[in-house]
Amino acid sequence: MLTVLESESSDNVPGNDGFRDAILSSPVRFGGRFPRSPGDFSCGSPLPMTTTPMAGFGPVQVYFGEKNGKYPDGNQVVIRGSDTLAAFDTPLVANRIGEVLAPVDLVMLSHAHEDHMAGLHRLAHAQVYVHEHDADAARSWPGLAAHYGLSPASLPAMHDKIVTEFHYVPRPDAIAYPDGHVWELGGVRIHAVHLPGHTAGHCALLVEPGGILFIGDIDLSGFGPYYGDASSDLAAFRQSLARLAGIDANVWVTSHHRGVYTDRARFAAALRAYAAKLDERNQRLLDLLRAAPRSLEELVHERLIYPPEYQEIWVVDAERRTIGLHLDELLAQERIRQDETGRYVVRVAS
Numbered sequence: 482m483l484t485v486l487e488s489e490s491s492d493n494v495p496g497n498d499g500f501r502d503a504i505l506s507s508p509v510r511f512g513g514r515f516p517r518s519p520g521d522f523s524c525g526s527p528l529p530m531t532t533t534p535m536a537g538f539g540p541v542q543v544y545f546g547e548k549n550g551k552y553p554d555g556n557q558v559v560i561r562g563s564d565t566l567a568a569f570d571t572p573l574v575a576n577r578i579g580e581v582l583a584p585v586d587l588v589m590l591s592h593a594h595e596d597h598m599a600g601l602h603r604l605a606h607a608q609v610y611v612h613e614h615d616a617d618a619a620r621s622w623p624g625l626a627a628h629y630g631l632s633p634a635s636l637p638a639m640h641d642k643i644v645t646e647f648h649y650v651p652r653p654d655a656i657a658y659p660d661g662h663v664w665e666l667g668g669v670r671i672h673a674v675h676l677p678g679h680t681a682g683h684c685a686l687l688v689e690p691g692g693i694l695f696i697g698d699i700d701l702s703g704f705g706p707y708y709g710d711a712s713s714d715l716a717a718f719r720q721s722l723a724r725l726a727g728i729d730a731n732v733w734v735t736s737h738h739r740g741v742y743t744d745r746a747r748f749a750a751a752l753r754a755y756a757a758k759l760d761e762r763n764q765r766l767l768d769l770l771r772a773a774p775r776s777l778e779e780l781v782h783e784r785l786i787y788p789p790e791y792q793e794i795w796v797v798d799a800e801r802r803t804i805g806l807h808l809d810e811l812l813a814q815e816r817i818r819q820d821e822t823g824r825y826v827v828r829v830a831s
């Protein structure tokens with residue numbers, strides 16, 4: 482679920498983002514834009530041709546979903562070792578690159594959400610890995626429902642939606658991996674880096690050699706971070722953004738929208754702008770509460786993240802959770818307090 486809304490204007494400024502450097506209209510083989518010499522990682526057979534835009538970085542190919550992977554689509558990452566073919570997540574675009582995905586042996590999920598599992602129904606033969614904190618969500622619908630934390634009345638409609646729109650199937654066979662797990666693909670290694678907050682088990686996946694870092698739903702979008710599910714955590718998200726800034730990489734790939742960064746300075750600037758959204762949201766809440774004390778439900782009604790006219794099955798639950806996390810943070814910082822009616826009030830010094 483997720484960062485559905487996005488400012489078109491902010492993301493379509495030519496030259497504004499690194500991904501524009503890397504999106505190519507036809508398949509590209511290894512080399513070219515790759516910042517290190519990657520060697521030959523092919524499995525001995527040529528890449529299947531596809532009309533889906535893609536970019537190549539050593540052993541990694543990125544297939545871009547519609548609108549550069551904007552939700553509900555995403556960007557498909559495929560990693561070719563000398564003896565194993567792996568995929569990071571399976572967004573909707575996975576269903577349009579059948580020849581590329583069909584021989585995949587391993588799928589490493591960055592986390593469990595419907596838009597990252599939309600091609601798993603095609604890959605019954607593949608081993609699916611997911612971080613141990615998201616494993617229940619990948620393995621069963623009750624697990625995914627608990628992970629979302631939706632109101633019980635919303636669950637049947639949500640199930641119908643993800644089956645219809647995302648080809649949802651649970652993967653009871655999903656294998657749990659811990660932080661720091663390493664996969665060997667033959668001349669290529671993948672390291673799991675636990676970066677929770679979006680979900681409890683959200684991870685980045687680092688491909689070596691090459692330093693290609695898939696950062697999942699830390700998507701650097703203009704919308705900002707999403708942490709509206711039951712397993713989301715604002716404090717963990719802040720820590721993950723700080724940890725991400727310190728990871729040594731050459732290429733950064735997002736699940737959605739921003740696509741690919743090949744320039745560290747541009748990536749760092751985008752990460753700072755993305756992280757700044759957290760404090761901007763605190764400030765917006767403080768401004769609302771300064772105007773008048775409000776209860777949680779009154780704030781949910783007014784909305785912090787999504788426009789009031791935006792209607793989705795999950796949006797009110799996501800607003801409630803997101804606002805609640807910010808209120809908890811502001812309470813802990815003693816910037817707000819609750820009055821005798823339970824409404825939140827700005828402390829004078831804040």
Ligand SMILES: [Zn+2]
Pocket residue numbers: 482483592593594679698
């Ligand atoms: Zn997600």
